[in-house]
Amino acid sequence: MEKFNLEYYQKSADYILKHITERPKIAIILGSALGGVAERVENKITISYKDIPNMLRSTAPAHKGEYVFGNIGQQSVMIASGRFHHYEGYSYEQLAGPIRIMKLLGVKALIVTNAAGAVNLDYSVGDIMLIEDHIKLNGYSPMRGPNIDEFGPRFFDCTYIYKPQLLDLARSRAKALNLEDILQQGVYYFCPGPNFETPAEIRAIRILGGDAVGMSTVTETLTAAHCGIDVLGLSMITNMAAGVTADLQSGQDVIDTGKKTAGIVADFICDIVEHLEK
Ligand code: HPA
Numbered sequence: 175m176e177k178f179n180l181e182y183y184q185k186s187a188d189y190i191l192k193h194i195t196e197r198p199k200i201a202i203i204l205g206s207a208l209g210g211v212a213e214r215v216e217n218k219i220t221i222s223y224k225d226i227p228n229m230l231r232s233t234a235p236a237h238k239g240e241y242v243f244g245n246i247g248q249q250s251v252m253i254a255s256g257r258f259h260h261y262e263g264y265s266y267e268q269l270a271g272p273i274r275i276m277k278l279l280g281v282k283a284l285i286v287t288n289a290a291g292a293v294n295l296d297y298s299v300g301d302i303m304l305i306e307d308h309i310k311l312n313g314y315s316p317m318r319g320p321n322i323d324e325f326g327p328r329f330f331d332c333t334y335i336y337k338p339q340l341l342d343l344a345r346s347r348a349k350a351l352n353l354e355d356i357l358q359q360g361v362y363y364f365c366p367g368p369n370f371e372t373p374a375e376i377r378a379i380r381i382l383g384g385d386a387v388g389m390s391t392v393t394e395t396l397t398a399a400h401c402g403i404d405v406l407g408l409s410m411i412t413n414m415a416a417g418v419t420a421d422l423q424s425g426q427d428v429i430d431t432g433k434k435t436a437g438i439v440a441d442f443i444c445d446i447v448e449h450l451e452k
Contacts, residue, residue, distance in 0.1 A: 187278035197280035198252035205288035207432025232256035247448035273397035290388035291415035305407030360385025373417025
């Protein structure tokens with residue numbers, strides 16, 4: 175197994191720094207079907223994951239596998255077009271890597287997006303859920319193993335893991351954009367996949383307090399919390415979770431339905447980015 179230490183991640187960051195002109199302040203990780211956000215970036219510099227030393231490779235469908243650096247409005251951003259999941263075979267420790275590279279590049283705020291199934295029966299397909307909190311009761315932490323003190327302390331707080339100020343900003347921008355009808359706020363429940371959940375698991379998740387369920391995001395958020403990057407999380411509700419209707423779950427349906435709302439979500443994200451403090 176690789177030896178994860180500061181030098182390991184610095185090697186990736188140094189390669190990227192040689193190819194960009196401005197350090198990014200905001201990072202956006204694109205979930206399934208959200209690739210369109212990258213098209214809104216100006217002054218683009220694209221770096222393929224496969225060219226970056228010590229970087230993971232994207233294998234999930236509808237995930238491209240490149241960073242796009244540039245500007246949205248006045249902001250300097252980096253977009254991760256293609257993210258990594260535990261179900262691809264990566265360990266939780268490996269999933270910390272891309273976030274630690276962002277930290278070394280100077281990122282202060284991270285917007286994580288995903289496609290998710292609705293557990294909350296008041297939600298509808300096409301809704302956008304602001305992630306107020308998450309539940310991850312399976313598997314261990316991405317911060318397991320020797321602590322890298324340069325990133326953060328051994329034990330770290332998760333009380334305000336989704337930054338309240340960013341949630342407030344997202345709420346007020348949703349109002350300004352007339353998105354309130356489709357805006358939900360709730361708890362993201364992490365299930366590692368790649369299987370969709372069983373109806374009994376979804377009923378259990380509902381009792382435990384989950385509003386939406388998905389296979390990503392949480393390891394990234396935990397890593398960001400450890401190294402002091404502020405997080406805003408958005409779930410695009412692409413399906414009702416297993417057992418809510420008689421429909422079967424399908425990855426292709428998630429992508430197809432996601433594409434229908436992706437434009438609205440992309441506008442919302444760009445608007446939030448432009449209204450973040452410079
Ligand atoms: N379950 C898990 N992950 C998902 C779902 C779901 O229903 N929809 C989109 N990603």
